Amino acid sequence: MKLKLKIWRQKNSDSKGKMVTYEIENISPDMSFLEMMDVLNEELMSKGVDPVAFDHDCREGICGSCSMFINGEAHGPDRYVTTCQLHMRKFKDGDTIYIEPFRAKTFPVIKDLVVDRTSFDRIQHSGGYISVNTSGNTQDANAIPIEKVNADKAFDAATCIGCGACVATCKNSSAMLFVSAKVSQFALLPQGEVEATDRVLNMVKQMDEEGFGNCTNTGACEVECPKGISLDNIARMNRELLKAQFKK
Amino acid sequence: MGIKLDSSILRKVAMALSGLFLIIFLTQHFIINITSVFSSEIFNMFSHFMGNNFIVQFIAQPILIFGVLFHFIMGFYLELQNRSARNVKYVKFKGGANSSWISRNMIISGLVVLAFLGLHFYDFWIPEMKYKYVDILAENPFRYYDELVHKFNDPIKVVLYCISFFFLALHLLHGFSSSFKSLGTDSKYSNSINMITKIYAIGIPLGFCFIAIYHLIGNFVTH
Numbered sequence: 059m060k061l062k063l064k065i066w067r068q069k070n071s072d073s074k075g076k077m078v079t080y081e082i083e084n085i086s087p088d089m090s091f092l093e094m095m096d097v098l099n100e101e102l103m104s105k106g107v108d109p110v111a112f113d114h115d116c117r118e119g120i121c122g123s124c125s126m127f128i129n130g131e132a133h134g135p136d137r138y139v140t141t142c143q144l145h146m147r148k149f150k151d152g153d154t155i156y157i158e159p160f161r162a163k164t165f166p167v168i169k170d171l172v173v174d175r176t177s178f179d180r181i182q183h184s185g186g187y188i189s190v191n192t193s194g195n196t197q198d199a200n201a202i203p204i205e206k207v208n209a210d211k212a213f214d215a216a217t218c219i220g221c222g223a224c225v226a227t228c229k230n231s232s233a234m235l236f237v238s239a240k241v242s243q244f245a246l247l248p249q250g251e252v253e254a255t256d257r258v259l260n261m262v263k264q265m266d267e268e269g270f271g272n273c274t275n276t277g278a279c280e281v282e283c284p285k286g287i288s289l290d291n292i293a294r295m296n297r298e299l300l301k302a303q304f305k306k
Numbered sequence: 307m308g309i310k311l312d313s314s315i316l317r318k319v320a321m322a323l324s325g326l327f328l329i330i331f332l333t334q335h336f337i338i339n340i341t342s343v344f345s346s347e348i349f350n351m352f353s354h355f356m357g358n359n360f361i362v363q364f365i366a367q368p369i370l371i372f373g374v375l376f377h378f379i380m381g382f383y384l385e386l387q388n389r390s391a392r393n394v395k396y397v398k399f400k401g402g403a404n405s406s407w408i409s410r411n412m413i414i415s416g417l418v419v420l421a422f423l424g425l426h427f428y429d430f431w432i433p434e435m436k437y438k439y440v441d442i443l444a445e446n447p448f449r450y451y452d453e454l455v456h457k458f459n460d461p462i463k464v465v466l467y468c469i470s471f472f473f474l475a476l477h478l479l480h481g482f483s484s485s486f487k488s489l490g491t492d493s494k495y496s497n498s499i500n501m502i503t504k505i506y507a508i509g510i511p512l513g514f515c516f517i518a519i520y521h522l523i524g525n526f527v528t529h
Contacts, residue, residue: 064397077397130400149501156398163393229401229410230388234314271391272314272384274412275484281404290493297490299315 062154063098065110068167071153071174073165077156087147092117092124094146111170117286119143122219125226127158132223132282140221140284160226162174164233164268178220178236181225184241184264185257188249199249199285208246215243217285224279224287230271234281236293237265238295239287245298255305258298317384322485324377329482329506331370336510339517348450351448379422385413391450406481415477422470429457448453458521467518471511478507 059085062088068075082101085094092114099109124141128134134144149155157171165173190196204212218239225233239262241258244250273292280289311317338356342349358361389399401410408415433453437443458464482503483496 068396075394097380127396130396130398131403135403158398161392161394161396163391167394213436219485222514226403229405231391232314232388262315266314269391270314271388272318273488274384274388275480275487276405276409278401278405278410288493289486289487291486293493295490296315296319296488300490303316 059083059087059149059151059153061085061094061149061158062212063151064154065157065170066159066167067110067170068159069261071168072165075170077158085146087145088115089146090142091126091128091144091146092142111168112170113172114142117142119221123222125160125175125222127156127160127226129156132160132226133221133284135292137283138286140219141221143284160222162222162225162270164231164270165222165225172270173222175220175222177270178233179220180268181233181237181261181264182240185253185260186244188244190255190273202248204247211290212243212246215239215246215287215291218243218283218287219285220291221284223282223284224271227278227282228271228273229278230274232273232279233265233268233270233286234273234292234295235289237261237285238291241295241298242291245294247269254298255302258295258302259306262295262299310365317380318488321377321380322386322488323479324373324380325485327373328377329478331373332510338512342451343517343520349454350448350450354445354447355393357438358445358449374423378416381413381416392462400517406480408476409484412480415473418470418473419477422467425463425466425470429463442450455521455525458518459525464518464522468515471515473508474514475511478511479503482507 059286060081062084063080064077065080066075067078076252078273080098080102082098085097089097093111095110095112102109102173115121115192117124119140119142122140124133126133126141133139133141136144136148152263159165159167159171159173160175165175168174216239218236220236221237225231225236229286241261244255244257267268275289275292277289280287311320338349338352342350401407438445483499486495486499
């Protein structure tokens with residue numbers, strides 16, 4: 059395959075970036091998108107050009123590191139995959155591909171396609187956990203009966219890898235899908251009920267303080283989420299927050 | 307305890323509640339207006355009641371005006387906040403791949419509805435207020451039907467009304483069901499809510515268009 063790549067190049071967080079065009083040849087349709095980027099970087103380095111910086115780690119679709127906005131969509135045109143699981147067969151020979159970083163005020167660009175997503179970490183730190191009091195009489199989790207429906211919903215919510223595709227996709231740069239997945243995975247389980255009130259209040263407060271936009275229920279986040287996190291989680295978080303308002 | 311609009315979710319809930327309140331008002335407005343097609347007496351009776359009842363005029367009307375203002379001001383505020391949440395725009399953004407145009411452009415349909423409200427106030431509400439509270443003219447319980455029919459004399463105005471109702475339909479098609487999601491409604495009710503949304507969002511604006519066109523044609527036939 060021969061492709062024209064239009065890639066966002068930005069030296070650092072203080073500099074102004076721009077789209078730079080590269081032409082690349084001999085790309086196999088069986089390559090992953092990141093492998094194609096590796097080939098490009100090898101070519102750039104052989105010419106003495108600074109390679110394109112991009113985040114990646116597991117390359118198995120589970121770490122959530124790779125954060126590219128490809129042809130106007132987070133993680134590209136495929137569904138339920140991260141960029142590392144996107145294959146070049148999804149494109150045609152001669153295509154022009156636009157590659158940009160995930161864009162949001164809360165995800166500032168560090169370099170090229172690498173963005174700072176520590177705002178998600180701070181939200182997680184504000185309540186996305188359960189306190190385990192190892193006092194000696196802690197009940198074995200396997201001994202606590204949990205309704206199968208709730209266990210499944212909690213598990214589905216827990217599959218969120220925190221990649222930020224929801225924020226990148228949302229026209230408002232809202233982080234509601236991410237936060238609601240983290241709230242839901244605990245709210246649905248008895249272990250999480252103990253801190254449910256503080257959790258939802260603190261996580262939503264932190265989300266707002268970070269400067270994410272508001273959710274307008276367009277549903278784009280659900281479509282682009284590589285793990286298929288459902289909008290139901292947002293409705294659940296709304297209920298949890300309303301309940302918490304009356305409890306606090 | 308106590309609720310302040312100090313979180314994005316509470317503001318979203320407030321938007322949903324004000325929207326649903328306006329939907330209830332729109333429904334009663336439609337019910338009264340549609341009677342003008344069937345009976346001038348019934349329309350006059352309802353209009354006279356709405357225009358002269360103390361509770362409607364001095365309690366419900368200010369609440370309604372507050373609801374309208376709140377919905378629009380909060381809508382603009384949230385829109386500005388949302389726009390500022392992405393300081394660098396994408397070179398290529400394929401919004402249509404994952405969401406409807408209607409859901410992404412509520413501000414556009416909302417602005418058209420706001421412009422329509424301006425026209426509607428100029429046409430009906432301001433003359434009515436002037437009649438009752440400025441000129442302090444004697445009440446004639448039979449004037450309302452003739453005033454309504456007279457307003458729909460102008461085909462351009464009727465076209466403007468119909469265009470506005472088209473945008474109102476777009477606004478409702480997303481806003482109605484979205485407000486229930488904002489209130490945290492369980493997804494098991496989604497199919498029913500989506501069906502009601504489609505029926506309401508298309509049916510009510512279409513009904514208002516029908517009323518305007520009906521009286522326009524009536525005016526032409528009479529003259």
